[in-house]
Amino acid sequence: MKKIDENLLQRLQTLSMIQIKDENRDRILEDLNKFLEFVDVLDELDISSYAATYSPIEASAPLRKDIPQNQSDIGQKILRNAPKSEDDFFIVPKIIE
Numbered sequence: 623m624k625k626i627d628e629n630l631l632q633r634l635q636t637l638s639m640i641q642i643k644d645e646n647r648d649r650i651l652e653d654l655n656k657f658l659e660f661v662d663v664l665d666e667l668d669i670s671s672y673a674a675t676y677s678p679i680e681a682s683a684p685l686r687k688d689i690p691q692n693q694s695d696i697g698q699k700i701l702r703n704a705p706k707s708e709d710d711f712f713i714v715p716k717i718i719e
Contacts (some may be wrong), residue, residue, distance in 0.1 A: 626654045 626634075631651055642650060656679050697710055706713035
């Protein structure tokens with residue numbers, strides 16, 4: 623089993639760019655090592671006889687029919703929601719002099 627020591631914790635702190643207060647270091651080391659012990663227990667389990675219960679490859683999203691619709695007034699519907707428009711264009715405030 624691998625163990626996280628003070629040097630590795632310092633390296634992880636540097637790589638992750640987080641600050642660990644000195645009064646929390648011992649507790650964090652202990653928690654991380656408990657987590658590693660738990661992962662080791664999981665790693666020892668023989669799951670070869672179990673089939674995968676879910677695979678994202680098998681999942682698919684329901685698709686809707688792609689039926690074209692003639693909406694000749696769609697441009698006007700969109701422009702009605704604009705704060706300002708003229709003819710078939712949006713009017714936007716000038717931002718560059």
